Amino acid sequence: MSLIKFDELCVSFGTRALLDHVNLQLEAGERVALVGLNGAGKSTLLKVVAGHQHPDSGVFWKDPAIRIAELSQMLPAADERRVRDVVMAGLAEVVELRARYEALVQQHDPSSMDQLERLQHELEARDGWHLEQRVETVLARLSLPGEKCMAELSGGWRRRAALGAALVQNPDLLLLDEPTNHLDIETIEWLEEQILAFRGGVLFISHDRALVDRLATRIIELDRGTLTSFPGNYSRYLEQKEALLQEEARHNAEFDKKLAQEERWIRQGIKARRTRNEGRVRALKKMREERSDRRERQGAARFNLEDAVKSGKLVVELENVSQSYEGIAIIRDLTLAIQRGDRVGLIGPNGAGKSTLLKILLGELQPESGTVRMGTKLEVAYFDQLRGQLDPERSIIDNVSGGRESIEINGQNRHIISYLQDFLFSPERARTPVKALSGGECNRVLLARLFSQPANLLVLDEPTNDLDIETLELLEEILLSYQGTLLLVSHDRRFLDNVVTSTLAFEGDGRVVEYVGGYQDWLRQRPKATSSKSNPAKSEADAGQAPAAASQSKTNNVRKLSYKLQRELDALPAMMEEAESLLARLQEETSAPDFYSQDHAHVSARLAALHDQEQKLETLMERWVELEEMQAGS
Structure with a gap:
């Protein structure tokens, strides 16, 4: 249909x-x-x-x-509205219909019977008598704290509330x-x-x-x-x-x-x-x-990095560094050495402390304990996700060149208009104030400013927000050919996989652990206890606070399951494998080029089967986790 x-x-x-x-x-x-x-x-x-x-x-x-x-x-x-009210706002039209109906009922006016009947039919068609139940269902499904104010929530939780307002409809x-x-x-x-x-x-x-x-x-x-x-x-x-x-x-x-x-x-x-x-x-x-x-x-955008003199072999070394925020440990006993040419990714929940660690690595923040040894001949270029380096009142030209007509790139003078055209800014657009630009254009201005500076240590804090895919891929190519050292904070999994050679993961309770490779490599190597798949947004709500350590005294807490439960636990891996295999076949079928050209009833049936299979696999996994936790005494 x-x-x-x-x-x-x-x-x-x-x-x-x-x-x-x-x-x-x-x-x-x-x-x-x-x-x-x-x-x-x-x-x-x-x-x-x-x-x-x-x-x-x-x-x-x-x-x-x-x-x-x-x-x-x-x-x-981030205002004083309750989360419940934000979700209910998704039903604003239905709420208004019901309010009109109830107001007419209170008037006891016989002449309004026809209007009451029309409103009643419309409310029934839009399930308007069950507004509260629909809101409660969505709040539970998305694990939203209905009574909290939006001002108390992080960006991720506010995004979740906005999704609730959409799904409740x-x-x-x-x-x-x-x-x-x-x-x-x-x-x-x-x-x-x-x-x-x-x-x-x-x-x-x-x-x-x-x-x-x-x-x-x-x-x-x-x-x-x-x-x-x-x-x-x-x-x-x-x-x-x-x-x-x-x-x-x-x-x-x-x-x-x-x-x-x-x-x-x-x-x-x-x-x-x-x-x-x-x-x-x-x-x-x-x-x-x-x-x-x-x-x-x-x-497509065309740009290259301005080369700088090589830094010393050691860029920065941390030994037993610790840092806290409002009494909560965000970095605990971190020992780390970054060498020239390393490309290091930082991953973790919002608020975990990634930007704090960057400041320590750059020597901008003295840690509460531990030692920091900086390398020699460092020339730093910094990409700020908050775009604090841009003056919104000034034009693109002034923000990049400081009013000069030309800038020097790798020993050659280039007219600023020609340089900005490499970043897809026409001569007319280049004279536009930054405050009139889109998010993607602001990021391109930052890249233009950044890449005009000679640097052997490049620090990128969320550079991928608002960039189109072609510019992202070009940025990847440039970073891969970059001879200096790179520190990268990003939530773009593919970008991390394609660019970095090692990953610093914030795993809660102040633990920052180094892994070889990118995001997928971290998934393979990380301890099982760090996974929060059962509630992926929990880590953001905790803002880096420590989860309960599942490994703590684990061997002392193991329980013996009943015979029936043990047999169920033993059978679950095979059942999950079978469910995953069937789900993979359904996903392949529904992704086929001609799938949606088939009979509508058949398409709907296969999509319903796909959804049911996803739910079945999720149920099996939740049961397996539940029995494992019972056995571990958690």
Whole structure:
């Protein structure tokens, strides 16, 4: 069943067509990722679907009975509203309907009976008599503290409350615009599970490639005003996109070669004009128009790091360093040595102490105990996730060059306008005040400023927020070829895997442990006790506070299970393996390119089977954890 359709739909901004006669159809149960460069018009497309923006021309159709809910990329305000009220706000229209109904009932006016009856039917259709139960169900499902104020919550928990306000509407279609911005890794993984469990359609924008890879059943790319659909996940999209670009380049080369031949023919002089074919002349005119109308692919950002003199072999050494915040240990007895050329990733929940450790490593903060030995010849370039290095009132040019017309990059002078064009800023845009820029553009300004400075120690604190995927991949390539030392804080799992050579993980109770490799390597190597899959956002709520140590006196607490429970525990691994195998087959089936072209009843049945199998596997895993904890006496 189709939820929405675009038919030759157009939306323009000034003279630029963001959506140029596009067609789109989204089916129930699909999870569609919308990708494209920053500024391509992705958020505009979502606004059209949500009803916030009307198309300039063309047709936008949606199922008359459809319920659409949104999860904005903007976090809810940290104000005095209760979490319960924020979730209830998702039902604002139904709350208003019920208030009108109850007000009419209180009037005891016989002439309002028809209106009462209409309101009653509408409330029944929208399940308006069970508002409180629906809110309580969502609060329980998302483990939300209903009575707490939003001001008491971290960003991740406020994002969770916003998701609650969307899910309480029981939507048929969920719109997500960069839902992972400013979330830590475990909260991102929790969000993935919630979206996978959601049985409606999903249309989402995200630069998190790991999330797109896991969630998407189809990818649509917005490029130069046109939409192209790619069945499958992000990995398949990359393969198909590369083949498409090669074919486009081949076609354009053939077209341009033929156009050049025709241009030579028309200019052959008097002899050619005497014998020229009028049909051929008209065809040439049409080819000229087609070449003029061809919208060239927007260039990707181009930039390189400014080289600096090599630092000493030792960059920084910590010995038995400890640090606390408001009486809570965030770093405990950390001994660490970082050598020239190391690329180190820092991961952990928001508030765990990653930025504090960066300050200690850079010599900006003296630890409460322990010693710090800094290396020699260090030249530091720092990327600040809060963008505190930018003056919002000044232009891009002034923020990057300090008013100079040219800057020196690797020994060569470059005009500031030319340099900024490498970061996709036109000469007109380069004169814009920073306060008028989007989040992605602000990050590109920071990168332009950062990479104009000679540095042998590069510190990046959440550089991937708001960047489009192509710029992310270019940044990865540059960092991989960078000869200096890199300290990187990021919640982008794919970015960490592709860039870092070692990982410092904040594992609670002040424990900071070094692992070889990136995020996936950490998952394989970490002790089981550090996993918080049963409640991934718990670590963020604790803000780095210590979980109960499961290993403490474990051998003294082991209980002997009853015969029946022991047999159940012994059987569970095989049952989970079988459930995982069936789930993998269902996921492969529903990700097939032609899956949604089959009969609707069959598609719905297979998606329902996929959801049921996910729930079954989750139940088995929870039971296994429960029995293991009983056996351990935890």
